[in-house]
Amino acid sequence: MSPAEPEVALGMPPGIAAVREELTPMLAQYADLCAAHEDALVLFQVGDFYEAFCEAAEVVARICEVTLTERSDSTGEYPMAGIPIDNAAPYLEALLDAGYRVALGDQVEDAAEATGLVDRAITEVITPGTIVEEDLLEAGTTNYVAAVAGGGDEADGADDVDGSPVGLAAIDVATGECLVTAGDGETIATELDRIEPAELLSSPDAPDFTPADADRGWHAHRFDPTAFEPETARERLRPYCAAPDRRFDHEAAIRAAGALLAYAEYTQGDDGPLAYVSRIRRYDPRDHLRLDAAAQRSLELFENRGLGAGDTLFDTLDATSCALGRRRLERWLRRPLVEAEAIRSRHAAVAELADRTLVREGIAETLATAYDLERLVGRISRGRADARDLRSLHATLTAVPEVKSLLAGGSGDGDRETDEPADAPRSDHLRDLHGRLDALSEIGELIDEAIATDPPRETTDGGVIRDGFDADLDDLRATEREGREWVATLEETERERTGIDSLSVGHNQVHGYYIEVTDANRDRVPEDYRRRQTLKNSERYVTPELKRREEEIFAATERAAALEYELFVEVRDRVAAETERVQALADALAELDVLRTFATIAVERDYVRPAVATDPAAPIRIEGGRHPVVERTEPSFVPNDADLPRGSIAVITGPNMSGKSTYMRSVALAVVLAQIGSFVPAQAASLPVIDRLFTRVGAADDIAGGQSTFMREMRELTEILHDADERSLVLLDEVGRGTATTDGKAIARAAVEFIHDELGATTLFATHYHDLIDLETTHERVFNLHFTATREDGTVTFLHRVARGASSSSYGVEVAELAGVPPAVVERSRELVDADSHDDSTPRGSNGDEPPTGSGDPDTEPTDRSLREFLAEEREDGPTEVESTLRELDLARMTPIEALNALYDLQSRVGEGADR
Incomplete structure (x- = not known):
């Protein structure tokens, strides 16, 4: 949903305002509702339709594509347009997409009993971030509205560039989940991109936050400034938490949370606190693996805009049985853990469920009957649930004893090795979940005794209460x-x-x-x-x-x-009074569904439990690693190993299409999977805990944001070089290719050197600048990897296997041929490459540029000097192995990169000889 602004000003339509005193009673009532809700487009119930008048009617007719009619009264004719109440959802969605907030003016009095004009009132203000209607919400998703506030007291170093922290609060109005934090501007920007709110409210002193992805951005607008005032915000918070100052570390967080709750109450038409918002959680972004928008986008966690659109990590993992599990999976994927024991606890639970096939399958089948308790209890608490909602709650509560019995081994297959029945979960995590499965038996019995088995949707039509209840x-x-x-x-x-x-x-x-x-x-x-x-x-x-x-x-x-x-x-x-217990049950069922999903995927797709290292200096070691998404669409996917000491930098070379980007992503995704509690696609894995994951992968212009490919690349690189540290994992792909080759190589080399010397971040660095392979000889934690390929009879075969050392060729012309470039262009390209190889005796890099020759300072060129000295020194005793190799090289037939790699090999052998 793009951050659009409404097409026209909201509030009282000018056509009505101009003749307010002369209006008929009904239009006067409409005008009063418009005046009281100036930030919304008012839809006014008239019988079975929601109507709008004057300029608002023109907006409704245009956006909703309905007929614009006229209404006549003593003051003249007015444009009028309406939408049917019983099918309002698609029209409301269109208005929301256009950037409008919609106020529903419902009849709050029975027309048959009314004397004169039927009383109407705004019962709900529907905004992009506060939707609660099931018809407008996707099942199993989270829809946040967020608020940010600037200023406040300094604390914990969470300051922006002006020395003041920024507060952030976000709430899912449909479920009551509420998150609050504070941090510097950069941290809050990252959190907003992680949360992806549908709507963002800002205090007057808050920084302007722009979504990293304009196509998936939020609707941003200013809210009542008084709601952000410190004391006003505190008063708003007190019904939700008795001591806001003890709950939240920053005044900015209090201001954001208070204003956000005021907005939520306003949109839901409530005069007091929202009873179901009982889970206001203060969190620290540092408690989770930090994934900024660039990382989420390049790793394709939730969106794939390429040819395989829809193939994302979330889609790959989503084998959940119910909406509760699907929503929890998304939350975990946005916030992987960084605490080793918590990660291991989830892994132990997954391992146990993987071992107990019948238990796992029974839980999946039973949870498939569970309804979305979080949204159900939200409607119940708001007084908007019908009898069918209560029966849905009852059906879910009925399933809980079966889930609890399965988890305890009552219907399971026991231990796979001993074939002994298990009478209780073995892992602490599953034992805890077992204890949290509260079936709320008294609530289930109440609903079953009171509510008809198949009640009508309308609670006023009769037939809702069972015979014998009263x-x-x-x-x-x-x-x-x-x-x-x-x-x-x-x-x-x-x-x-x-x-x-x-x-x-x-x-x-x-x-x-x-x-x-x-x-x-x-x-x-x-x-x-x-x-x-x-x-x-x-x-x-x-x-x-x-x-x-x-x-x-x-x-x-x-x-x-x-x-x-x-x-x-x-x-x-009576059911609403047990909201917190229902929410706690929903929490346990959601977690169990995700853990069961991880176990199912581990068994069906041959994932392995990773060892999670406590030592922060432990290496990343993956044996036979696979990309979890690509392997589903590529049956012949080639697994690869990864052995990355902490702080090391792997310079990866190889032709396009050889698998460099896929390899880097597979390593990063193994880390993400492990830290959300999943097993990983590999034969074996030992992983440290990563606190931040940075990526600079892929290239795309941000035209809306006024950034070229290269500018976007440099901005992402800037963030990495400012924020990465020794506990970070960095993925860099083709840094510097968006500008002139000389500049690009310089930037790429300098970036590697800076990461090595200053940051100490574990890094995968894919490049076509083969000049950079010499960094292995000058920087102790840099080493070369390449993707192998073979050429036979002019045909190139990409083996997609990673190996130590540098690539022998970029195979650019061959890749062009595979892509379908016209044969004449391919042949001419080969001629130019051959001519360049014969006419220029100076070895060149893969991009046709002269390799670096050093600074001119003899102290900085020990390798060239040792080569000359070594050959001269050994020539008296006959040809050395190096000299023999040199004589055998057919330079006339070698490509520039093959010549460069041969020289690199000789340098390495000379260095070994000199050391001896």
Whole structure:
């Protein structure tokens, strides 16, 4: 959803405002609602439609593509457009996408009982970030509205460039989850990109935050400045947490949270606190692996804009059984753990579930019947749940004992090795989950006793409460039932009494019950019949007994309906009182579903449990690692090893399409998977805990943001070089290729040297600048890797295997040929490469540029000097191995990069000889 602004100003339509005093009562009522909600487009209930008038009607007609009509009254004609209430969702979605906030002016009075104008009020303000309607929300997702506030007291070093922390609060109004933190501007920007709120509110003193991805950005707007005032925010927070100053470290966080809750209350039409928002959690971004927008995008965690659109890590992992699990999986993937023991705890739970096949499958099948408890309890607490929502809650509570029994081994297959039945979970994590599975039996029993098995959607239509739940309701229903049974037999009784075979008994909404007799039989009508209605060929009558029965039936029906609704609300309120217990159960079920999903994937896709190292200096070691997404679409995927000492830099060379980027991503994704608690696609893995993961992978212009490919690349590189440290993992792909070759190589070399000398971050550095392979000889923690390929009869085969050392060729012309470049262009390219090889005796890099020759200082060129001295020194005793190799080289047939690699090999061998 793009951060669009509404097309026109909101508030009272000028066409109405200009003649406010002359309006009819209904339009005056509409104008008053518009004036009270100036930040929203008001939709006004008129019967079965939501209507808008004047300029607002033109907006609705254009965006919703509905007919623009006119309304006439004593003051003139007004444009009018409406949408059907029973199918409002797609029209509301269109208005939200256009950047509007929509205020629903519902009838809050029964039109049949109203005297004069039906009373209307704004019952809800729908905004992009505060949607609660199921028709507008995707199942199993999170929809945040966030608020940021600047200023406040300095603390914990969480300061922006001006010396003040920035507060951030985010809430999912549909579920009640609320997160609060504070940090410097950069930290908060990263968190906003991680959270991806649909809507962002800002205090007057807050920095301007721009989404890293404009296509997935938020709707940004200023909210009532007074809501951000410190004392106002504190007062708003107190019903949610008694001591805001003890809960939150920064005044900026208090201001953001208070204003956000004020906005949530306003949009939900509540005068007081939202009872279901009971999980306000203060968190520190440093408690999770930090993944900025660039990392999420390049690792394709949630979005793939390439040819394989839809193939993301989230999609690959999403084998969850219920909406609760799907939402939890997304949260974990956005916030991987950085605490080793917590990671190992999840791994132990996954390992146990992987070993217990029947238990795992039974849990998956049972959880598939679970409804979205988080959203259900939100609707229940807001007083918007219907009887079907309560039955959905009951169905989920009914499944809990079965899940608990399965987890305890009651229906499982026990230990796979001993074949002994397990009577309790072995892992501490699963034991904890087992204890948290509260079936809320008294609530389940209440719902089952009170609510009909298949109730109607409308709670005021009757048939919601079960027979036997309330004696008074049973009596009223009995009276109604007996009356209707008496009426049902009246027709036969009266035919026998009067001898009129055509006599009939009927009912309509205007006249109630009646006895109808044709005009031909009018003289046979008994004296106790009282005329009620005359028709063309018949008369309708009523008797004193029928009138009495009718009054009894209608009175019983009306009283039963009122009592039934009262009973339903009472049951709903009793359930709402247990909101925190329902939310705790939802939390346990969600976590269990994700752990079960990880176990299922581990078994079905041959993932392995990684060893998580406690030592911060431990290396990244992966044996037979695979890319979890690519291997699903490429059956012939080639696994590769990774052995990266902490602080090392692997310079990776090789032709395009050889697998460099896939290899780097597979290493990074193994880290992410391990730290969310999943097993990893490999034969074996030993991983340290990474605190930040940076990527500079891929190239794309940001036209909307005014950034070229190279500028975007440099900005991402800047963030890495400023923020990475020895606990970070850095992925750099083709740094410097967006500018002139000389400049690009210089930037790439300098970046590697800076990471090596200043940051100490473990780094994978893929490049086509083969000149950089000499960094291995000058920097102790730099080493070369390359992707292998073979050439036979002019045909290149990419082996997709990583090996030590540098690549022998970039195979650029061959890749062009594979891509379908016209043969004439391919052949001409080969001619130019050959000419360059023969005409220029100076070895060149893969990009056709002269390799660096050093600074001119003899102290900086020991390798060249030792080569000359070594050859001269050994020549008296006959040709050395190096000299023989030199003589055998066919320089006329070698490509520039092959010549450079041969020289590199000779340098290494000379160095070894000199050392001896």
